[in-house]
Amino acid sequence: MPNIEELIDKAIKQSLLGEDISALLSLCPPQKRAEVVFAVQTALKLASIKAKEVPIPTKRKLYADYEPATIMPTRILAFFKSMRVSYAVMAAVAFIAVAGTVQAAMNSLPGSKLFFIKRNIELAQIRLTSNPEKRAEMQLTFALNTVNGAKQAVLQNDSAQAQAALSEASNQTEAALNNVKSIASSEAVKNPAIISNAEQLANESSNLVAKTDPSARQSIQNNMQEIKNIVSAAVNEQDSAKIQSAKIDVSGKIKTTGENTISIDSNVFEITSDTKITDANGNAINLSDLHADQAITLTGHTEDDKNIAESITVLPEEKPAAENPESNDANQQDGTPKASQNNQNAQQAPIPAKPNDTFGGFIPEPAVGF
Amino acid sequence: MPENPENAEKASNAAIIYLVSKAKDGNAQAFSQLYDFYFDKIFKFIFYRVSHKETAEDLCEDVFVKAWTKIRNVGDDSFGGWLYSIAKNRIIDHYRQNKSTVDISEVENILEAEENIIENANLQFDQKILLDAVRKLPPEQQIVIQLKFIEGLENSEIAELIAKKEGAIRVLQHRAIQNLQKLYGEKNLPEKIFKSANAEH
Numbered sequence: 001m002p003n004i005e006e007l008i009d010k011a012i013k014q015s016l017l018g019e020d021i022s023a024l025l026s027l028c029p030p031q032k033r034a035e036v037v038f039a040v041q042t043a044l045k046l047a048s049i050k051a052k053e054v055p056i057p058t059k060r061k062l063y064a065d066y067e068p069a070t071i072m073p074t075r076i077l078a079f080f081k082s083m084r085v086s087y088a089v090m091a092a093v094a095f096i097a098v099a100g101t102v103q104a105a106m107n108s109l110p111g112s113k114l115f116f117i118k119r120n121i122e123l124a125q126i127r128l129t130s131n132p133e134k135r136a137e138m139q140l141t142f143a144l145n146t147v148n149g150a151k152q153a154v155l156q157n158d159s160a161q162a163q164a165a166l167s168e169a170s171n172q173t174e175a176a177l178n179n180v181k182s183i184a185s186s187e188a189v190k191n192p193a194i195i196s197n198a199e200q201l202a203n204e205s206s207n208l209v210a211k212t213d214p215s216a217r218q219s220i221q222n223n224m225q226e227i228k229n230i231v232s233a234a235v236n237e238q239d240s241a242k243i244q245s246a247k248i249d250v251s252g253k254i255k256t257t258g259e260n261t262i263s264i265d266s267n268v269f270e271i272t273s274d275t276k277i278t279d280a281n282g283n284a285i286n287l288s289d290l291h292a293d294q295a296i297t298l299t300g301h302t303e304d305d306k307n308i309a310e311s312i313t314v315l316p317e318e319k320p321a322a323e324n325p326e327s328n329d330a331n332q333q334d335g336t337p338k339a340s341q342n343n344q345n346a347q348q349a350p351i352p353a354k355p356n357d358t359f360g361g362f363i364p365e366p367a368v369g370f
Numbered sequence: 371m372p373e374n375p376e377n378a379e380k381a382s383n384a385a386i387i388y389l390v391s392k393a394k395d396g397n398a399q400a401f402s403q404l405y406d407f408y409f410d411k412i413f414k415f416i417f418y419r420v421s422h423k424e425t426a427e428d429l430c431e432d433v434f435v436k437a438w439t440k441i442r443n444v445g446d447d448s449f450g451g452w453l454y455s456i457a458k459n460r461i462i463d464h465y466r467q468n469k470s471t472v473d474i475s476e477v478e479n480i481l482e483a484e485e486n487i488i489e490n491a492n493l494q495f496d497q498k499i500l501l502d503a504v505r506k507l508p509p510e511q512q513i514v515i516q517l518k519f520i521e522g523l524e525n526s527e528i529a530e531l532i533a534k535k536e537g538a539i540r541v542l543q544h545r546a547i548q549n550l551q552k553l554y555g556e557k558n559l560p561e562k563i564f565k566s567a568n569a570e571h
Contacts, residue, residue, distance in 0.1 A: 005540040008547065009525070039547040042500070042554070046519035049497050050489045055423045057413045061405065062431040063438035064398065 004032055011036050012043040109153040110146050111164030119168075132183045133191055136176070140197045143169075143176040147205045154208075166209055170216045173205035177223040184230040195231055199224060248300040248307060251315070257290050262309070269298060269309040280316040290314070387446045394442050401441070405434055408450065412457050415521065418487045419461050429464055433457045451530020454523070458531060481513050481531070487520055503553035511546035514539060 007028055011021045021040060028036055106121070108114040122142045129135040146169050153165035180198045202224035206217040252264040260271050271277075271287050279285050290296070295315040300308050386407070392400035412433055417426040433456045437444075444452045458481070493501070504515055513532060517523045525543075529536045 005537075005544045008544055009540045012543075035548075035551070038551055039544075042547055042550055043519055045497065045500055046504075046515060049501065049520060050492055051487050051520055052418070052489050054414045054417050057409070057417075057423065057427050057430065059405075059409055060427070060431055061402070061434075063401065063405065063434045066435055066439050 004028075004035070007032075008036055008039045011040050015040045015044060016047055109149045109156075109161070109165060110168040111150070111153050111158075111161035115168070133194065136179050136183055136194055137191075137197065139172075139176040139179050140194070140201055143172040144197070144201050144204065146172045147201065147208055150208060163212075166212055169205060170209050170213060170220075173201055173220055174216075174223065176201060177220065177227065181223065181227050181230065184227050185234045195227065198227055248298065248302065248309075250299075251297045252295070254290055254292050254294045254296060256292060257287065260287070262287070262290060262312070264296075264298070267307060269300060269307045271309055271312075275300075275309045276311040277314075278312070279314045285314070383447070386449060390441070390444065390446045390449045393438075394444075394446075401438055404449065408453055409434070411450075411522075412453055415454060415457055415523075416461060418521070420464065421486055425464070429457070429460050432460050436460075448526065448530055450524065451527040454527050454531045481517070482509065487516070500550070500554055503550050506553055507546055507549055511542055511549065514542045515546050518543065 007024065011024050014021050014024065021036075025033055025036060104114055106118050108118055126135055126138055126142070129138055150162075150165035150169035154162045156162070177198060180194060184195075202220050206220045209216045209220075248269075250264060250267070255263045255265060257263075261268050262271065263269070275287075277285050277287060277290065279289070290312070295317075297313045297315060298309050298311070300310045302308070386404070389400045389404050389407075393404060409430065413426055413430045416429050416433075417423065420426050420429065433453060436456050437453055488501070504512060507515065510532070514528060517528045517531070518525070523531070525536050525539045528534075529539050532539075534542075
């Protein structure tokens with residue numbers, strides 16, 4: 001059964017058309033019948049109110065002078081339909097037309113009408129590349145292609161196209177160099193090819209625009225110089241970090257000795273002909289004089305991921321001492337060269353001796369006056 | 371055999387849907403038939419709100435030009451309501467363009483143009499009472515009553531015009547009538563109608 005709103009609506013519609021509504025009323029619950037009847041009566045009364053006369057308008061059919069905005073594709077479709085060509089053939093024709101245009105665009109020179117298609121495809125490729133290094137390389141390549149294309153465009157006797165090509169080349173060079181600049185301090189250091197490509201682009205582009213736009217040339221050269229400065233600063237910083245991390249200064253018990261190596265915990269140190277080994281009294285000794293469980297201090301450096309020992313000093317034999325929890329340093333427990341190096345000063349401070357086990361294989365420096 | 375009005379309406383709706391779909395394919399003849407079918411209704415709607423024949427004609431032509439150029443944007447079954455919406459917006463634009471002579475705050479209430487629509491001179495006494503009651507209804511209910519019973523729009527057209535669903539229009543209509551019943555009163559109804567309705571069932 002329809003709800004009361006639908007019932008009233010239907011009853012009104014029928015009564016306005018002069019129809020009998022008794023059949024509808026029979027569908028209606030008795031307590032609602034009066035409401036439906038009132039609604040019908042009100043609707044008829046409202047509809048009987050005379051509206052103002054409306055003058056007879058003149059129809060001009062102005063729309064006939066216009067065309068629906070999207071009528072052309074419809075007509076093309078209708079043409080193919082009338083030719084009894086299947087959708088597959090229509091799709092193939094459309095594909096060939098589009099592919100042909102794209103191919104023509106990809107071969108177009110900067111400043112030509114189809115170049116914007118090529119440029120948009122390139123921009124889409126750049127946007128889709130998430131790796132900043134690859135993105136910079138891609139941008140440099142595209143910019144270099146544009147510069148080369150602009151050279152060809154300049155040779156064609158069309159001053160408007162040449163001007164547009166030069167402008168495009170200059171803009172793309174600026175964009176590519178700016179992008180390289182933004183990653184120069186990190187990514188470019190890892191891949192020097194980016195810097196050499198950027199330099200090549202900067203040179204070719206600045207030569208191209210030298211005569212027509214000296215300010216653009218200056219800007220390109222300044223950009224390139226900034227990139228070089230950034231890279232040089234980043235390289236210096238990296239070298240300095242390398243030197244710092246190369247220092248080793250460690251104390252501990254020898255775990256094993258080899259032909260040219262000794263190990264303290266899990267760290268292996270190479271002994272070279274330059275390594276100075278001395279006993280507790282400062283006398284020079286040989287590697288063969290060293291043995292497992294002997295306490296030593298070792299200084300050295302890292303080279304090609306190898307720990308090279310420069311000097312090894314055998315420590316005097318330890319004596320029993322009172323426990324001192326404060327000296328239980330995590331860096332010493334760790335036993336890694338880098339950790340020890342950070343705590344170098346702390347190790348030199350007077351530390352009371354304590355049982356070896358609590359230091360995880362390492363022993364503290366002997367206390368002053370102990 | 372007399373034609374069933376409901377079937378006639380369905381047939382008429384189906385014909386409009388067919389013409390709209392043809393017009394969307396660029397068939398000018400189909401649009402011409404739609405133009406002939408709707409022109410008087412749209413003209414009347416505009417004329418009531420601008421009260422000037424030539425202006426109403428101009429605006430009406432604008433509506434159909436816009437409808438023709440944008441016809442692919444409309445759903446097949448909502449063409450009438452869409453035309454009314456274009457007309458409403460065109461009227462608002464018209465008043466905005468002439469804002470030096472029109473109070474702009476009145477433009478937004480373009481659908482409430484009752485004083486331009488009703489021939490007050492010839493109103494009967496009970497029609498006057500009923501209209502007074504209608505004027506006391508909430509604005510949305512007044513608009514639905516006016517558009518449906520005095521201007522003769524379909525529910526679907528009103529729905530499109532005031533951006534509501536058809537179901538909401540039926541509810542508004544029902545509430546308006548309930549309110550009228552309170553304001554206008556059952557005493558004004560001919561007693562025999564109740565008697566006959568209750569006697570039959």
